[in-house]
Amino acid sequence: MKKIKGFWLFLVLSIIVYGTVQVLINAGILNNFYSNTLIFISINIILAVSLHLVIGITGQFSIGHAGFLAVGAYISAIVTMKLSLPFPIAILAGGLIAALAGLVVGIPTLRLRGDYLAIATLGFAEIIRIVFLNIDAVGGAAGMQVTKMTTWTYTFICLFITIAVITNFTKSRHGRACISIRENEIAADAMGINTTYYKVVAFAIGSFFAGIAGGLYAHNFYIIQPSQFGFLKSFDILIFVVLGGLGSLSGAVISAILLTVVSTFLQGYPETRMIIYSLVLVLVMLYRPQGLMGTREITDLFKRKSVKGGS
Amino acid sequence: MTEQPLLQVKEAGIQFGGLKAVSGLNIEINRGELVGLIGPNGAGKTTSFNLLTGVYVPTEGEILLEGERLNGMAPYQVTRRGISRTFQNIRLFNELSVLDNVKVANHSKAKHSIVSSVLRLPSHFSGEKEMEEKSLELLEIFQLHKLKDEVAKNLPYGQQRRLEIARALAAGPKLLLLDEPAAGMNPQETHELMNLIAFIREKFDLTILLIEHDMNLVMGICERIYVLDHGQLIAEGLPEDIRNNPKVIEAYLGEEVPKDA
Numbered sequence: 314m315k316k317i318k319g320f321w322l323f324l325v326l327s328i329i330v331y332g333t334v335q336v337l338i339n340a341g342i343l344n345n346f347y348s349n350t351l352i353f354i355s356i357n358i359i360l361a362v363s364l365h366l367v368i369g370i371t372g373q374f375s376i377g378h379a380g381f382l383a384v385g386a387y388i389s390a391i392v393t394m395k396l397s398l399p400f401p402i403a404i405l406a407g408g409l410i411a412a413l414a415g416l417v418v419g420i421p422t423l424r425l426r427g428d429y430l431a432i433a434t435l436g437f438a439e440i441i442r443i444v445f446l447n448i449d450a451v452g453g454a455a456g457m458q459v460t461k462m463t464t465w466t467y468t469f470i471c472l473f474i475t476i477a478v479i480t481n482f483t484k485s486r487h488g489r490a491c492i493s494i495r496e497n498e499i500a501a502d503a504m505g506i507n508t509t510y511y512k513v514v515a516f517a518i519g520s521f522f523a524g525i526a527g528g529l530y531a532h533n534f535y536i537i538q539p540s541q542f543g544f545l546k547s548f549d550i551l552i553f554v555v556l557g558g559l560g561s562l563s564g565a566v567i568s569a570i571l572l573t574v575v576s577t578f579l580q581g582y583p584e585t586r587m588i589i590y591s592l593v594l595v596l597v598m599l600y601r602p603q604g605l606m607g608t609r610e611i612t613d614l615f616k617r618k619s620v621k622g623g624s
Numbered sequence: 625m626t627e628q629p630l631l632q633v634k635e636a637g638i639q640f641g642g643l644k645a646v647s648g649l650n651i652e653i654n655r656g657e658l659v660g661l662i663g664p665n666g667a668g669k670t671t672s673f674n675l676l677t678g679v680y681v682p683t684e685g686e687i688l689l690e691g692e693r694l695n696g697m698a699p700y701q702v703t704r705r706g707i708s709r710t711f712q713n714i715r716l717f718n719e720l721s722v723l724d725n726v727k728v729a730n731h732s733k734a735k736h737s738i739v740s741s742v743l744r745l746p747s748h749f750s751g752e753k754e755m756e757e758k759s760l761e762l763l764e765i766f767q768l769h770k771l772k773d774e775v776a777k778n779l780p781y782g783q784q785r786r787l788e789i790a791r792a793l794a795a796g797p798k799l800l801l802l803d804e805p806a807a808g809m810n811p812q813e814t815h816e817l818m819n820l821i822a823f824i825r826e827k828f829d830l831t832i833l834l835i836e837h838d839m840n841l842v843m844g845i846c847e848r849i850y851v852l853d854h855g856q857l858i859a860e861g862l863p864e865d866i867r868n869n870p871k872v873i874e875a876y877l878g879e880e881v882p883k884d885a
Binding site: 500 | 677679698699700703704708709711715716717718719720724727728729730731732734736738741742743744748751752755791792794795
């Protein structure tokens with residue numbers, strides 16, 4: 314019963330957040346800059362949460378997430394710009410093809426462990442980027458023009474679905490199987506968990522949502538270029554997850570919000586932007602090496618309180 | 625007609641490069657038996673367990689569970705066919721709660737799919753509920769149910785060992801392999817462990833193969849004992865016979881020096 318209550322609470326909160334922002338946008342109180350920032354924050358949350366499933370939950374250190382973002386961005390852009398199909402179909406297609414790319418990359422590389430996996434995924438992301446760089450039909454290095462179609466509504470629906478799916482997945486026997494791989498792969502295997510299967514599943518789901526984020530991302534900036542999806546982008550996403558606390562979904566969300574806000578408002582000071590951004594990272598890692606939330610979730614804080622109150 | 629043994633190991637062995645870690649291993653275990661595997665350090669006991677559970681693929685011989693060949697199966701496939709184990713150095717899922725540790729081992733018994741979990745279909749709730757009930761039942765047997773929400777790494781050592789056995793049982797084994805279950809325990813705890821092993825064997829209708837250095841435990845509860853040394857079986861038999869077997873004494877204590885020397 315409690316679990317179901319939690320879900321309704323989440324739903325109601327989401328609708329309130331969505332509604333408030335939508336009303337503010339319609340009333341013209343939030344100008345384009347702010348609504349764009351909100352969309353950008355949401356896209357980053359989707360990316361952070363999707364990588365959280367791979368790194369934080371399953372413990373597979375993948376640092377090529379921007380590759381799947383690129384797949385989603387380009388595929389969805391092709392669907393809307395070249396095939397003139399509706400935007401929702403484009404987002405979905407971007408996600409599905411990115412998931413497929415995730416399978417193709419994941420099946421051979423997920424046999425590797427630790428740093429080897431990191432290097433392999435990084436390499437694959439670069440391959441994906443260079444493939445797009447060399448296809449003239451999508452503009453090559455000059456990039457591809459995309460009409461802006463991403464709205465707050467689309468973004469929020471995608472964000473909601475991402476968080477709901479990944480939370481539900483994590484809090485089930487399948488999520489526990491993934492966590493057991495993170496905790497001790499040999500023991501997980503010995504307890505009857507098909508470790509390869511779950512690693513690939515987590516990777517494919519992560520890639521799917523990265524692809525969804527790609528679709529939103531592509532239709533938010535008028536142009537996409539391969540250079541936007543380099544390994545620095547991968548590291549940006551990785552930093553959200555690590556800074557938030559490995560294994561904490563709410564941590565990933567909070568740090569995605571925090572860092573996007575910091576980096577957006579530092580755009581006014583281009584000379585010092587990266588210095589301040591890096592300082593924020595260094596300080597957090599010095600004083601909270603386990604990340605902002607550690608492995609805990611924001612809901613745990615409420616649980617603890619209610620237990621104390623009840624006893 | 626004689627009943628088919630539960631486990632048959634025929635001339636199994638493994639070679640790492642030029643090193644023969646285990647060779648010519650012949651073990652037969654009947655249903656319901658409690659068998660010990662002993663030997664000096666480095667004799668190949670844990671390697672044998674790794675062969676049985678699919679961690680290593682044998683380079684020679686074969687391993688049969690109820691007549692089915694296990695060679696080359698991944699560990700999770702072996703587990704699903706009915707062999708589960710504990711580890712010499714505890715391998716719990718440290719950050720997971722005690723209850724979740726057991727639930728993970730229940731995993732392959734549950735049916736609800738990823739889709740039903742993501743969409744929170746009724747089969748998800750019924751499946752999860754069943755897993756929880758089964759796991760709690762097990763924890764109660766091991767008297768760990770009061771600690772069910774505790775994170776596994778925070779348990780004291782003895783309870784971590786017990787939890788590992790509980791987790792292995794949750795996988796629903798026919799054959800349970802215990803790798804030094806009494807390691808690091810004091811005599812009192814070892815005694816309790818012996819009772820526990822005897823109890824779960826009755827309760828779950830188990831066949832058990834255990835590695836142990838504590839001779840009191842081995843001699844006290846095992847019905848039959850295999851002795852390994854330098855990767856080869858050197859003796860097999862009843863505890864009394866093993867105790868007096870000159871080869872075994874030699875392996876453990878070294879060659880006897882003639883008295884008049």
